[in-house]
Amino acid sequence: MTTRNGREAPLTVGIDVGGTNIRASVVDGSGEVLDTVQAPTPHAARALEDGLARAVRELRSRHEIGAVGLAVAGFVDETRSSVRFAPHLPWEDSAVAGRLTERLGLPVILEHDANAAMWAEYRFGAAAGAHNGVLVAIGTGIGAALLVDGRLYRGSYGVAPELGHLQVVPQGRACPCGKRGCWERYCSGTALVDTAIEMLATDPMRSTILAREVFADPGALTGRKVAGGAQDGDPVALQVMADFARWLGLGLAFVGDIFDPDLIVIAGGVSSSAALFLDDAREHYAAAVTGARHRPLARIRTTQLGEAAGMIGAAELARSALEPATSASRSGSGVDDESGSGEPDDRGSRTAARSRAQRNSVKAAQPQPNSAKATRAQPNGSSGRGSANSAARGPGAKTGTRRR
């Protein structure tokens, strides 16, 4: 694949930095994964960065690499150079991109993992052609990302969107984030278990399969088992899935009322059971979104890139950082990245405040890497930042690729 300049698009590395594993892949300009290495995630910051550097060096020994993108399950700051907080990673207010850039001698960008996944789906997968998209990655919790006019929306401080923690039930189920009644307490793999246990508590004789599971060992019930039960026709499991579908549709309707998306991508581990809930969820969405009969409704689809989306998206964002070297020359102008490249950068006015390392490394990470996207580019984007979804989700929550 060639760039707008007619140059060969460089290979880049995308790394999914999850709480359990680091997975690093070489990705080409068409989103193809060429090579992957994986290692357990070290628990100390220095060891983690050593591990990341090792993975990149190994891939670099086999491929010519232009840049590196990290998909991080946590809050990434608005410059995408630091991790503010990540519940399962040893980084806190940590300037990861600059340090890795220095170690590797390559540009390094950070992105929230759900944002990275959204970007990959937009460029190469289920969200291709969307203008305004929402990605909802449903696993232990909910991770989410927003695409607005063909660009990732990160809010003002890098934290948007925390859809999983919209309170849908006042005084509802307790959430690790400290609130009650968050959407992900009713619409996640964890929620499948909680709902099943609640239903069985009120009517323990109703289910054969699930009841046996729960009475034998309530702690051993998993969302996957509930989905399996539904697959086998277990009446309680089917009811649990119906409840899940209702909450999914209702929650999406909140999102739909605010953002009026044309596409919603359901990702995360639970999406593999979409056949059990997606049609119902679409109906609930249509019933709950305002004015449904008088507006086009968002298409609701499942992920196309699955677990690899975060890596592919991070690699693609890193690649776009290498596109027309507009940033360095125009830093501080408030409009960096917009001219020649046709790819707007929402962080323009903040550029001057950035560190040099970050300028070198992160820059254009909010890209419109090709001309098709560029036509939708908005010149002055908003505030650009990494939308961290997982962090506030607490210990059980994961975003992006991990949930799939």
Ligand SMILES: [Zn+2]
């Ligand atoms: Zn919460």
